[in-house]
Amino acid sequence: MVPHLVTALTGPISELEQRVLESVPAIERWFRLEWMEHTPPFYSSVDLRNAGFKVAPIDTNLFPGGWNNLTPEMLPLAVQAAMAAIEKICPEARNLLLIPENHTRNPYYLMNVAQLQLIFQSAGLNVRIGSINPDITQNTEVRLPNGESLLLEPVNRSQYRLELKGFDPCTILLNNDLSAGPPGILEDLHEQFLLPPIHAGWSVRRKTIHFKAYEEVAKRFGKMLGIDPWLINPLxxxxxxxxxxxxxxxEALQDSVTAVLAKVRRKYKEYGIAEKPFAVIKADNGTYGMGVMTVQDASELDSxxxxxxxxxxxxxxxxxTSDFIVQEGVLTIENIGGATAEPVVYMMDRYVVGGFYRTHASKGADENLNAPGATFLPLAFEPEHVLDAQGHPTAHIPNRFYMYGVIGRLAMLAASYELEKTDPNAEVYA
Structure with missing residues (x-):
């Protein structure tokens, strides 16, 4: 299921959200059957946009940072999900080696690493952090903004295994998205589980492949729910x-922009939407919000x-980068304290374990918020002891975060389709 978290949503429930909230049993059964056929990514995060008339994922990360932005109250959910994920892969697991990004200058990213270490320690594992950064040649202690510290240890490679001094892990968790390509040190491991797999990294992944898979998922889900899949899918x-x-x-890029905008205009006309369509151009193998621009007309690319x-x-x-995805721009109606906001949903295995809002005070409802100046607002659990306007406990208030959890899980399911398709070890049948 999905935790009942406080969102920035106020006012009446949209028709789409109402349909989702009324269909919880059917939705949960649909997901349960899907997970019988497909393996979810080990962990993931999904950036969403809620335009009111549609809610859609705009990015799916298979090496999510930002775990430090979840509230401490969400830790038990993450621990339970971690236990379930590890038990499926390596039930006898004792030692877990966590490999972070090579950059060590961002203390907030390292707080994310510390939070992951805490989650898996709480799940009953011995967790140490091994760096594959060639500049880390000895144990290095890094101070964190909260006053705590993190120990980075250089990873050693034997013939077939990764180890730290006095530490032989059976499971290796990557929090490094391999944008620069998989280093040889991670290849051809023997009896060690590498999570996520190398082909989940951005040296292999493409947003176009992911959103093609998501398009398939949205069509199947839309048919089950009786809705137009466009309402949950960015063209x-x-x-x-x-x-x-x-x-x-x-010129080819302009043609793609023109095609997307034409399709969106037709949908806007169909639904009586007065907003002006826009498109977002993104590097097909991009991450960290880099290689992104917004346009309302293809002619903008001329200048x-x-x-x-x-x-x-x-x-x-x-x-x-030379390959791009041209994605339908999805507005956001959410605003917190005068700042434009979008939710980010965090998942481990097939479970939603929390989320937060990415906010940006100087960006508009049609702009990329994953940019310098963004801030992160943790979401709290809905306090059950509070009464609503009718005097009922808030347990009677619809879980407005539920819909975000559904869209996040649809994107996670699409990622499982994607990883199956790009798995170099998958059997191919004629």
Missing amino acids: FESAQQVDFAQGQGI INRRTKNKMSVVKDGQQ
């Missing part, structure tokens, strides 16, 4: 071999400045 097109610096491939060209050409770890 998209792709554009390859685009070189912003040299001006190559721009972008050098800074934007540079921003769109390079993503994390200095990786050059």
